[in-house]
Amino acid sequence: MVFKRPRSRVFAAALASLAALAESSSALAQQEDVGQEQAVAVLPAVVISGSKRGQRLDGLHGAASVVERTELEDAQATSTLDLARVFPDLTLSYSGSQLFPSFTLRGVTSAQDFYNPALTVYVDGVPQLPVSAIQSLVDVERVELLKGPQGTLYGKSAQGGVLNIVTHQPDNTSQAMLRTGISSHGGYQAQANLSGPLVPDLLYGSVSLAGSKQPGELDSLVLGDGLGGVRAQAGNVKLRLAPAGSPWELGLSGGRDCARGQQDVYAPYDEIGQRTAYALDGVPEAFRNTHQRRCVNAWAARAQYQWDDWQLSAIVSAQRLALERDYLFGAQYSWQPERWRQNTQELRLATRPADSEGSRSRAWDGVFGLYSHQLDQSRHYSIDMVLPARAPFLDSRSRNKSDTLAAYGDVTWYVTPRLDLSAGLRLSRDTASTDFAGHLMGAPVAGDRSTHENTWLGRLGALYRFSSSWRGYANLAQGYKPAGYALAPTSIADAQGYGRERATSYEMGVRYASSRLRMHTAVYRVDTQDGQLYGVGNMGYQTLKNVGDMRSTGLEFSAGWDVSRDWTLEATGFISNAKFHSYTDTGCADCNRNRVPFVPEHGLTLSAKGKLRVGDVLLRPRIAARYIGAHYFDTANTLRQGGYTLIDAGIAWSPSQNVELAFYAHNLTGKDYRSYGFSYGPGNNYAQVGTGRTLGMTLTYAY
Numbered sequence: 067m068v069f070k071r072p073r074s075r076v077f078a079a080a081l082a083s084l085a086a087l088a089e090s091s092s093a094l095a096q097q098e099d100v101g102q103e104q105a106v107a108v109l110p111a112v113v114i115s116g117s118k119r120g121q122r123l124d125g126l127h128g129a130a131s132v133v134e135r136t137e138l139e140d141a142q143a144t145s146t147l148d149l150a151r152v153f154p155d156l157t158l159s160y161s162g163s164q165l166f167p168s169f170t171l172r173g174v175t176s177a178q179d180f181y182n183p184a185l186t187v188y189v190d191g192v193p194q195l196p197v198s199a200i201q202s203l204v205d206v207e208r209v210e211l212l213k214g215p216q217g218t219l220y221g222k223s224a225q226g227g228v229l230n231i232v233t234h235q236p237d238n239t240s241q242a243m244l245r246t247g248i249s250s251h252g253g254y255q256a257q258a259n260l261s262g263p264l265v266p267d268l269l270y271g272s273v274s275l276a277g278s279k280q281p282g283e284l285d286s287l288v289l290g291d292g293l294g295g296v297r298a299q300a301g302n303v304k305l306r307l308a309p310a311g312s313p314w315e316l317g318l319s320g321g322r323d324c325a326r327g328q329q330d331v332y333a334p335y336d337e338i339g340q341r342t343a344y345a346l347d348g349v350p351e352a353f354r355n356t357h358q359r360r361c362v363n364a365w366a367a368r369a370q371y372q373w374d375d376w377q378l379s380a381i382v383s384a385q386r387l388a389l390e391r392d393y394l395f396g397a398q399y400s401w402q403p404e405r406w407r408q409n410t411q412e413l414r415l416a417t418r419p420a421d422s423e424g425s426r427s428r429a430w431d432g433v434f435g436l437y438s439h440q441l442d443q444s445r446h447y448s449i450d451m452v453l454p455a456r457a458p459f460l461d462s463r464s465r466n467k468s469d470t471l472a473a474y475g476d477v478t479w480y481v482t483p484r485l486d487l488s489a490g491l492r493l494s495r496d497t498a499s500t501d502f503a504g505h506l507m508g509a510p511v512a513g514d515r516s517t518h519e520n521t522w523l524g525r526l527g528a529l530y531r532f533s534s535s536w537r538g539y540a541n542l543a544q545g546y547k548p549a550g551y552a553l554a555p556t557s558i559a560d561a562q563g564y565g566r567e568r569a570t571s572y573e574m575g576v577r578y579a580s581s582r583l584r585m586h587t588a589v590y591r592v593d594t595q596d597g598q599l600y601g602v603g604n605m606g607y608q609t610l611k612n613v614g615d616m617r618s619t620g621l622e623f624s625a626g627w628d629v630s631r632d633w634t635l636e637a638t639g640f641i642s643n644a645k646f647h648s649y650t651d652t653g654c655a656d657c658n659r660n661r662v663p664f665v666p667e668h669g670l671t672l673s674a675k676g677k678l679r680v681g682d683v684l685l686r687p688r689i690a691a692r693y694i695g696a697h698y699f700d701t702a703n704t705l706r707q708g709g710y711t712l713i714d715a716g717i718a719w720s721p722s723q724n725v726e727l728a729f730y731a732h733n734l735t736g737k738d739y740r741s742y743g744f745s746y747g748p749g750n751n752y753a754q755v756g757t758g759r760t761l762g763m764t765l766t767y768a769y
Contacts, residue, residue: 113419116188116210116230118219118476119377119433120419127478127488127527128541129213129575129588129622131155138206140675140688140716142247142730142762144255144278145298146187147200149229151714151732153211154638154671154692155622156185156229157664159741160754163329163358164296165197165389168664168742172213173618173644174226174569174592175664181553182598184226186216190233190319190366192383193439195408196223198362201323202300205234205259205274214571214590215545217523218490221437221472225545225569225594235317236261236270236306242769247728249762251281251292267310275301283758284331288345288354289394294754296327296358317368324361330393331356335705335751339738344752346396346453353452356393362386362406372418375428379414396746397453402554407442432477439470443553447504462504462511464555468548469497476525483531490525490543500551500561513561517549521566537577545569547598552610559609567612569594587623593647594618599701613651613701616662618644632676639670646701660703666695667709684720689713699743705751710739725767732760 112123112132123130133152141151147167150158157170161180168176169185176183187194187201194201203209210230220228234241240262247255254277261272282295302321309315331343345354366383387406392399416433442465449460476490499516523546529539547567552560575588594616600608620642627635644665649657661667673690691713699705716730736759743753 114210114212115232116212116216116228117433118414118435119416119431121431121478122419124537124577124579125478125486125529127486127529127539128543128573129586131211131213131624132208133211134208135206138203138209139766140686140718140728141714142255142716142728142732142764143203144257144276145200145202145280146229146231148203149209149211151690151692152209154669155213155624155640156211157666157669157694159756160200160329161742162754163391164200164325164327165358165360165391167196167199169199169226169229170664170666171211171226172571172590172592172622172640173620173642173662173665174594175644175662182223182547184223185229186220186224187229187231188220189231191368191381191412192364192366192385193220193408193410195362195385195387195406197360197389197404197406198323198385198387201325201362202276202278202298203231204257204276204300204302204321205261205272207232207234214541214573214592215543215569217543217545217569218474218476218492218525219433221439221470221474221492221494222496222546222548225547225567225592233302234259234261234272236263236272236304237308238263238266238270240769243766244768245764245766247762247764249281249760251283251760252279253281253760253762254279255764264305268307270306270308272304273301274303275299280757282328282331283755284333284341284343286331286343286345288347288349289331289343289356290328290354293328293331293343293356296325296329298323298325300324313373314369314371316370318365319368320363320365322361322363324359326357326359328356329358330391330395331754332395332752333755335740335743335753338740338753338755341755341758344396345394349394349397349452350456353394353399357390358393359390361388375418377416377418379412379416381410381412381414383410384408394452397451398459399450399452401448402445404443404445407440409440411438412436430477430479432475434475435473437470437472437474439468439472441468443467445554447554447556458505460504460506460511460556462502462506462555464500464502464553466501466551466553467497467499468550470548471495478527485531486529488525488527488529490523492521492523494521494523494548495519496521496548498548498550498563500555500563502555502560506556511555511557513551513555513558515551515561515563517563519549519566521546521548535578535580539575539577541571541573541575543571543573545571557609562609562611564598564611565596567594567596567598582628584626585624587621589621590619592618599651611651613646614649614658615647616644617647618642618662618665620644632678634675636673636675637671639668641668642666649701654702657701657703660701661698663698663700666697668695669693682721686718686720687715688717689715694739699740699753700745705743705745705753707740707743710737711735712737724769726765728764728766730762730764732762733758735759 166180212228216224257276282292284293285291300323389404392401414435472494474492478488497518503512523544527541573590596612622640624638644662671692675688678685713734718728740753741756
């Protein structure tokens with residue numbers, strides 16, 4: 067299969083094809099009786115729990131994608147880092163290590179603000195710590211990607227969107243699953259899930275365990291071989307008390323996720339094909355090391371009560387994270403242990419979702435809530451020079467705290483059978499404080515500051531049903547990151563902190579769904595004011611500040627066509643233009659109108675998947691080609707990664723109902739590309755290398 071680099075004419079051809087399909091479908095749709103809006107069986111009955119009130123996807127006043135368990139398994143998605151394979155318009159990679167994910171969606175990106183990714187990850191309604199956003203996927207039922215700012219429902223750090231992970235909840239059905247697999251370069255994965263009734267019709271429980279190894283692909287005569295990989299182990303336990311026929315239920319869950327790796331290693335920027343990690347010769351043996359260990363313990367308690375058309379929900383959660391991190395870079399050896407404590411509480415009152423046919427007895431739906439969030443982070447940041455002799459360079463200890471109190475509401479009014487109007491509002495009060503002290507090259511590094519502010523966010527939306535298959539919508543939404551302080555202070559300037567960042571999104575979209583064809587297209591613009599980014603300078607010693615305003619405009623589309631009962635073709639693409647509308651940081655006088663880092667100019671994914679029965683054997687082949695357009699890794703737009711194509715393929719074989727054997731290949735052509743890059747002084751540019759060709763197989767038993 068040859069996949070050529072898409073240019074504007076390729077996008078034009080793709081859009082023309084979609085238009086032709088839409089036109090042929092529209093001729094049939096125009097013959098439908100609009101009064102039969104309740105009979106929307108042609109639309110998939112997909113429910114988005116990320117709306118916090120169980121809203122159907124076809125009625126959402128915005129864009130979202132949903133991936134179910136089977137598709138996650140076919141893509142061999144064992145961690146959130148793998149979700150870019152099932153959400154083609156989401157760019158996701160490491161920024162140095164698994165602690166710092168770089169999310170990019172609709173031109174909104176983390177852009178090197180390591181501790182505050184532009185997209186928030188939730189698991190069963192609980193926000194995950196930013197340094198554990200890349201985590202194992204354990205017993206997951208589905209993953210929802212809500213696109214664009216979700217500030218009125220989710221609050222801070224949701225400008226790009228929300229990645230909502232929904233795991234299996236135990237019930238009266240007994241289930242068991244065992245999976246094991248191996249991959250090239252010594253990789254492996256294993257998972258076991260057991261779920262069912264402890265007391266039928268009353269008490270249910272589940273236990274899940276998972277382990278995986280992602281091999282490293284960089285070698286070094288100084289640091290060793292197989293650098294850059296990670297081993298992960300995770301598990302959770304759930305109890306659910308839900309008496310049959312009762313309007314209430316209680317739930318308790320606890321889990322642990324640990325990851326160990328040899329990361330924070332880089333190759334020279336222009337020599338990634340050699341896959342050789344940069345390291346200086348002559349480093350004493352005691353410092354020839356790179357090590358990272360992150361463990362997070364989490365628990366959550368849930369309660370729910372239903373009556374008539376209403377549902378009252380409460381959730382309380384706690385996360386405790388310990389991090390050990392030390393590594394060698396150049397002549398510097400760094401040691402950076404951290405401790406995180408996060409507590410959240412949410413009380414939510416929502417109307418109950420409509421039935422599976424979309425029928426409802428009321429003229430409006432809504433969700434109202436109160437939310438509280440407390441975060442405490444402490445860090446020891448130490449760097450020693452180890453060449454030509456050991457000498458202290460930086461040593462600081464810091465503690466940062468932040469608290470959020472918020473009230474929110476979101477209401478949808480069904481004005482007519484055709485027209486819905488919606489509005490949302492959120493008021494948040496955020497406080498932040500920092501306290502750090504130490505020295506940098508003998509000069510004092512200290513600060514003790516605090517700040518607080520109130521933030522109003524709004525949302526307006528409308529949806530119109532042209533027919534039982536066609537939907538059009540418009541949405542105006544806001545998001546923000548609160549004011550605060552750098553979580554890794556290295557200078558007195560970090561005590562100045564940074565102000566609030568705000569984002570406003572304008573979006574218009576159209577959906578079509580029939581028994582065989584599904585399409586969605588949207589145009590958007592996201593204006594970001596007072597963007598929080600690290601200023602220009604050597605990596606590791608920059609100051610987090612407000613650098614100016616950004617604007618992202620773009621178009622996205624997706625289409626899925628069931629060619630037959632056995633084959634489905636899909637296409638997903640986007641065009642994105644994200645630039646600094648005004649760049650005010652004096653460190654880069656020429657950055658105004660530059661492209662925002664980590665934002666591809668465009669992308670296109672084509673895939674085919676099938677179900678073939680040969681006698682009593684079921685085969686499920688799958689192939690996908692994903693093109694990621696050119697983008698930069700720095701605000702000065704000097705570190706460029708050209709466009710590249712990744713091809714994934716796989717086939718699953720089910721010799722019986724309970725057993726499946728799958729073979730897969732990721733990056734089939736072995737394409738070399740950079741997933742992250744930075745500059746460490748003039749002419750000293752480094753990069754992390756994307757995962758090369760990976761071949762593997764898995765064996766699954768499910769009961």
